[in-house]
Structures are given as C-alpha cells and as structure tokens.
Amino acid sequence: MILRAESLLKEFVNGDNLIRVLDYIDLSVEKSKSVAIIGPSGSGKSTLLSLLAGLDFPTSGKVWVNGQDLTAMSEDELALFRSEHMGFVFQSYHLIRTLTALENVIVPLELAGDPHAEKNAEEWLEKVGLSHRLSHLPAKLSGGEQQRVALARAMCTEPEILFADEPTGNLDTKTGEEMIELIFSLVKNCGTTLLLVTHELFIAHRADEILELKDGKWKE
Numbered sequence: 001m002i003l004r005a006e007s008l009l010k011e012f013v014n015g016d017n018l019i020r021v022l023d024y025i026d027l028s029v030e031k032s033k034s035v036a037i038i039g040p041s042g043s044g045k046s047t048l049l050s051l052l053a054g055l056d057f058p059t060s061g062k063v064w065v066n067g068q069d070l071t072a073m074s075e076d077e078l079a080l081f082r083s084e085h086m087g088f089v090f091q092s093y094h095l096i097r098t099l100t101a102l103e104n105v106i107v108p109l110e111l112a113g114d115p116h117a118e119k120n121a122e123e124w125l126e127k128v129g130l131s132h133r134l135s136h137l138p139a140k141l142s143g144g145e146q147q148r149v150a151l152a153r154a155m156c157t158e159p160e161i162l163f164a165d166e167p168t169g170n171l172d173t174k175t176g177e178e179m180i181e182l183i184f185s186l187v188k189n190c191g192t193t194l195l196l197v198t199h200e201l202f203i204a205h206r207a208d209e210i211l212e213l214k215d216g217k218w219k220e
Contacts (some may be wrong), residue, residue, distance in 0.1 A: 001030060001126060002031040002066060002193050003028070003052060003063070003064070003161065003193065005025060005051070005063045005064075006026055007025075007026065007053060007060065008022050008024065008025040008027075008048070008051055008060075008063070009022060009025075009058055009059045009060035010048075012049060016212065019104065020216055022047055022048055022051070022058070022216045023215070023217045024061070025044075025048060025217070025218065027211070029193060029195065029205045033209065034193070034195075034196065034206070034208045034209070035208035035209045036183070036198055036203065036204035036205075036206070036209070037195065037197045037210050037211050037212075037213060038197075038198060038199065038201070038204050038210060038212050039213035039214055042198075043215065044195045044213050044216045046194055046197060049163055049195060049197050051063060052163070053082065053088065053161075053195075055082075065161065066217075067087075067123075068081065084162070085160045086159050087148050087155055087157065087159035087163070090164075090165050090166075091166040093138070093143075093170075095150060096138075097138050099137070100134065100137055101133050101135070101145075101149045102134040104150075105121035105124055105125060105149065105156055106121045107153070107198050108156060108157050109156055112157050114157075120156060121156060121174065122134065122148040124153075125148075126147070127152065128152045128182055128186075130149065130152070142175075143170050144178070147167065147171060147179055150183070151167075151183060151186070155187075157191045160193060161192065161195065162193070164183060164197065165197045167196070168198070168203065176203075180203050194207070209212055
C-alpha cells in the first residue's frame with residue numbers, strides 16, 4: 001500500500017461557525033494504481049487531495065505515504081519528502097512565468113541533483129510534444145501547452161505518486177482529452193500511482209477506481 005489515510009477530519013472556523021469539510025475519511029491506495037475522486041463542488045475533493053499530498057494538515061487523522069506519517073513531519077521535512085516522492089499538476093498551471101518551458105522543467109531535476117538536468121528536461125518536453133517550444137515563456141504558450149509543461153515538470157523526476165487536481169479544468173474538450181491521454185500514458189510507463197480529482201466522468205472512468213465524495217464523506 002503506497003498511500004493510506006485514516007479518520008481524516010478537516011474543519012474550518014468561519015466567524016461563529018465551525019465548517020466540517022471532511023468527515024473522518026479513510027482511504028487506501030495500492031502502488032501503481034490510478035484513483036479518481038469525483039463529487040459536486042464543495043464536497044471536499046481538493047481539500048482531501050491537499051491533505052493526502054501533505055500540502056495541508058488535517059484537524060485530526062493521519063496520512064501515510066510509503067509508510068511515512070506525513071502528519072508527523074515538519075514543513076521542511078514535508079517539502080523534502082514531496083520533492084523526492086511526489087509530482088503535482090493543478091488546474092492553474094503554476095509555472096514560473098520568468099522561466100522558459102525548458103527552465104521550468106529543469107528546476108525540479110536540478111533540485112534532485114540530476115547531473116543531466118537539461119538533457120532530461122528536453123527529453124520530457126519531447127514526451128509531451130513540446131520539443132519545438134523549449135525557449136518559450138509561459139505567456140507565449142497556449143493553456144494546453146502550459147499544462148503539458150506542468151505535466152513534464154511533475155513527471156520528470158519519475159515520482160511515486162502524481163496528484164492531479166482538475167488538470168483539464170481550464171482546457172477545452174479536445175485539449176483536455178489529449179492531456180488525459182498523456183497523463184495516463186506517462187504514469188503507466190513510469191509505474192506512478194495517480195490520484196486524480198475531476199468532475200468529468202469520462203476522465204474518472206479511465207482510472208482503476210472511482211471514489212465519490214458528498215458532503216465530506218464517501219458516497220456509498
């Protein structure tokens with residue numbers, strides 16, 4: 001089991017109100033499997049993904065990745081663990097706007113100590129069909145191209161888990177379908193576990209398992 005969550009509770013205080021976003025969620029994910037998390041807006045999908053990835057802390061409960069308790073780690077320990085084991089693709093591409101496509105992909109490789117960072121970054125951009133756009137800044141790329149750069153950046157270190165939060169949310173249907181094909185192809189080739197949040201059922205049905213959240217709980 002590469003990922004396990006136990007009794008995840010997430011609450012926020014809003015004025016005098018206590019809002020429960022996640023209500024004691026349990027989850028187990030096997031290595032190299034793909035899991036799609038679906039549900040209506042406000043059901044807690046993105047919050048859950050953030051907790052599973054160690055981007056946020058639960059009010060209570062625990063998350064283990066590769067047997068390591070993320071909820072017991074400091075911010076610095078989590079940052080290092082994420083860089084070594086995880087990749088991320090978000091609805092908003094989160095590219096560094098002052099860096100070219102190539103430089104955006106080089107960054108995580110250099111941080112990982114890859115002595116061939118530039119060469120490997122070029123190869124990953126070729127894998128996502130962008131070998132002709134290496135020197136372009138994000139502002140000169142289309143939304144689909146920016147998301148391809150973000151995917152190359154997320155996968156270039158061959159992470160054990162890829163977290164994808166609405167990766168086609170800002171793309172048109174055709175571009176979104178191409179992106180999903182790329183994501184599933186790359187994670188399969190790398191043996192990467194995929195946790196995907198989506199509101200698109202056609203995307204969810206590509207996954208090995210579909211889980212549905214409703215009002216912060218798994219829907220039976």
